[in-house]
Amino acid sequence: MIVGIDLGTTNSLVGVYDSGFVTLIADEAGERLTPSVVHYPAEGEVLVGRTAVRMRTLAPKRTVYSAKRFIGGRVGEEEGRFDYPVVGQPGNPVRFRIGDVMVSPEEVSAQVLRKLKMDAERALGRPVEKAVVTVPAYFNDAQRNATKKAGELAGLEVVRILNEPTAAALAYGLDRLQDRARVAVYDLGGGTFDISILELNQGVFQVLATNGDTRLGGDDIDAALVEYLAEQSGVTAREERERRLADPSVRARLREAAVDAKHRLSEAEQVDVSLPFLEGSQSQVFVITRELLEKLARPILERTRIRCARALADAGLRADELQEVVLVGGSTRMPVVRALVAEMFGRTPNTTQNPDEAVANGATLQAAILDGALREVVLLDVTPLSLGIETFGGLMNVIVPRNTTIPFKAGEMFTNAVAGQRSMLIRVLQGEREKADDNWELGRFEIPFEPLPKGQARVGVQFEIDANGILKVLARDMNTGSEKVVEMASAVDVSDEAVEKMLEDSLEHAFEDMNARIYTEARLKAEEMLPSVEKALALVGDRLSAENIHAIRSAMEDVRVAMHSNAAQQLKKAAAILDDCTQVLATLLVESAMDAVSQNAGGVGQ
Numbered sequence: 001m002i003v004g005i006d007l008g009t010t011n012s013l014v015g016v017y018d019s020g021f022v023t024l025i026a027d028e029a030g031e032r033l034t035p036s037v038v039h040y041p042a043e044g045e046v047l048v049g050r051t052a053v054r055m056r057t058l059a060p061k062r063t064v065y066s067a068k069r070f071i072g073g074r075v076g077e078e079e080g081r082f083d084y085p086v087v088g089q090p091g092n093p094v095r096f097r098i099g100d101v102m103v104s105p106e107e108v109s110a111q112v113l114r115k116l117k118m119d120a121e122r123a124l125g126r127p128v129e130k131a132v133v134t135v136p137a138y139f140n141d142a143q144r145n146a147t148k149k150a151g152e153l154a155g156l157e158v159v160r161i162l163n164e165p166t167a168a169a170l171a172y173g174l175d176r177l178q179d180r181a182r183v184a185v186y187d188l189g190g191g192t193f194d195i196s197i198l199e200l201n202q203g204v205f206q207v208l209a210t211n212g213d214t215r216l217g218g219d220d221i222d223a224a225l226v227e228y229l230a231e232q233s234g235v236t237a238r239e240e241r242e243r244r245l246a247d248p249s250v251r252a253r254l255r256e257a258a259v260d261a262k263h264r265l266s267e268a269e270q271v272d273v274s275l276p277f278l279e280g281s282q283s284q285v286f287v288i289t290r291e292l293l294e295k296l297a298r299p300i301l302e303r304t305r306i307r308c309a310r311a312l313a314d315a316g317l318r319a320d321e322l323q324e325v326v327l328v329g330g331s332t333r334m335p336v337v338r339a340l341v342a343e344m345f346g347r348t349p350n351t352t353q354n355p356d357e358a359v360a361n362g363a364t365l366q367a368a369i370l371d372g373a374l375r376e377v378v379l380l381d382v383t384p385l386s387l388g389i390e391t392f393g394g395l396m397n398v399i400v401p402r403n404t405t406i407p408f409k410a411g412e413m414f415t416n417a418v419a420g421q422r423s424m425l426i427r428v429l430q431g432e433r434e435k436a437d438d439n440w441e442l443g444r445f446e447i448p449f450e451p452l453p454k455g456q457a458r459v460g461v462q463f464e465i466d467a468n469g470i471l472k473v474l475a476r477d478m479n480t481g482s483e484k485v486v487e488m489a490s491a492v493d494v495s496d497e498a499v500e501k502m503l504e505d506s507l508e509h510a511f512e513d514m515n516a517r518i519y520t521e522a523r524l525k526a527e528e529m530l531p532s533v534e535k536a537l538a539l540v541g542d543r544l545s546a547e548n549i550h551a552i553r554s555a556m557e558d559v560r561v562a563m564h565s566n567a568a569q570q571l572k573k574a575a576a577i578l579d580d581c582t583q584v585l586a587t588l589l590v591e592s593a594m595d596a597v598s599q600n601a602g603g604v605g606q
């Protein structure tokens with residue numbers, strides 16, 4: 001059993017896969033999100049998660065949050081303001097001083113991982129020893145190794161480190177898009193913003209570009225709202241306000257109220273906020289509207305715009321070249337964020353997943369794949385039967401052979417069978433039989449073209465099957481460029497029995513089918529030859545010996561007889577003989593054409 005873990009800066013989650021479903025595991029309080037916060041008491045047990053959050057105000061110097069910012073990093077690289085002491089020599093690995101003890105970021109993360117492991121074991125009733133753990137796409141080797149180390153310290157073998165945007169893309173099912181699809185993952189969490197552009201390559205996501213801001217997230221919106229609430233508190237003198245706000249417990253309660261209001265405003269248009277603490281005993285109730293929150297959040301959110309633009313530029317793409325934009329991170333629950341993303345990328349973002357659970361979901365799916373519990377359906381899919389179109393003489397012309405791995409694309413060029421034909425009927429067929437009518441028709445449509453002599457029209461037909469097995473047939477008149485694309489029903493969803501039956505039939509009728517093809521091909525050839533031999537005889541027949549003419553005439557007769565008696569082999573032979581004995585005729589035709597050219601040339605010269 002391998003679990004999937006989103007080890008987040010603000011929140012972490014663990015999931016398991018069972019019989020087709022991902023389940024994210026709730027802690028003892030019934031919550032799936034575990035705050036990535038660890039409290040080290042002077043005595044007694046370390047607290048992790050929600051219980052540790054409560055200690056942040058009471059014992060700020062002993063409560064570590066956002067340890068992920070420091071993991072695998074060195075002193076001097078991260079000079080943020082934290083309530084707990086960050087120590088060490090510049091250039092050396094970061095340590096936190098908790099009382100007299102030094103704690104490393106890996107050890108803090110290990111505490112979070114240990115709690116997730118225990119919650120999973122309690123829920124599953126069995127030991128959990130392996131995990132897929134996600135990291136930001138921009139994490140370097142040192143940061144990835146430190147994350148692995150944190151896993152080891154927690155008693156977990158990290159079988160795979162997975163990029164967060166890749167995990168999110170998996171959760172959104174984007175691996176089912178067609179090959180080469182490009183997607184954007186917009187991840188706005190508590191303290192960080194990441195934008196990633198991914199490309200799907202043979203079922204694997206490649207990161208084309210990442211950008212972001214490690215100091216931009218929901219926390220900044222909280223701070224702006226705290227500021228606003230404090231201003232409204234009736235304590236008008238700025239200094240007095242700041243003095244009261246300097247009290248950590250006041251600040252913490254104010255922040256709590258702000259976060260709560262922010263969350264509720266993602267659903268409601270306005271909410272009541274009760275602030276009993278700034279003005280002594282008097283409690284105050286404010287009404288906060290979504291409009292106000294959005295006004296405060298706007299300038300913060302606008303800062304993601306340039307990051308997105310840069311990521312797109314680095315990937316060498318325009319927004320309209322993306323197949324999908326997905327939202328990740330709790331802060332993208334805000335309607336204003338969704339609107340902003342829609343505006344920036346010119347498309348409605350995909351919100352079918354819970355944004356703060358998508359990464360954990362994807363990590364769990366990856367775990368299931370590694371575990372062998374989840375077959376990589378998409379990658380292994382093949383066409384169960386051949387696909388093609390009907391051509392001259394009612395034959396099946398295979399374009400995609402049976403057992404071709406999808407996604408797949410192939411095409412062929414066709415021409416008109418009759419002079420002056422104004423359109424070509426494209427009959428899309430599925431099956432293994434030689435005659436079109438013995439196969440299944442998936443659909444049909446007509447592609448018009450300019451009337452032309454026989455064999456002069458050029459119509460390209462392309463079959464494209466996406467990863468979902470949907471077949472698109474494109475037909476284009478190469479002379480005019482006009483084209484038609486028609487989507488067929490799934491080319492893959494055929495019942496096993498139906499496939500069996502088709503294969504059996506094709507074996508059973510193999511002999512007659514082969515004869516039918518030979519006959520039809522020979523007949524088409526004969527139908528073309530007979531009139532042109534007649535024409536040649538009329539033109540240059542007088543230069544042939546009587547013996548020659550007799551041979552040709554009797555060969556022509558043999559062909560006609562074979563044609564009428566439906567005798568495939570006989571017709572093939574007769575057509576070959578006719579071909580042979582008209583060689584002289586062909587030579588004479590060429591000579592007479594040359595004579596005509598030289599005479600004409602002479603005429604021009606005079």
Ligand code: ADP
Pocket residue numbers: 008009010011012188189190191192217218219259262263264266328329330331332333334355356
């Ligand atoms: P991270 O990836 O940083 O660990 P998350 O994806 O869990 O974090 O996002 C946490 C952030 O999402 C916090 O700032 C939190 O306030 C915000 N958030 C969570 N739910 C909502 C909501 N319903 N409306 C607005 N913001 C939310």
Ligand code: MG
Pocket residue numbers: 008009189329359
């Ligand atoms: Mg996250």
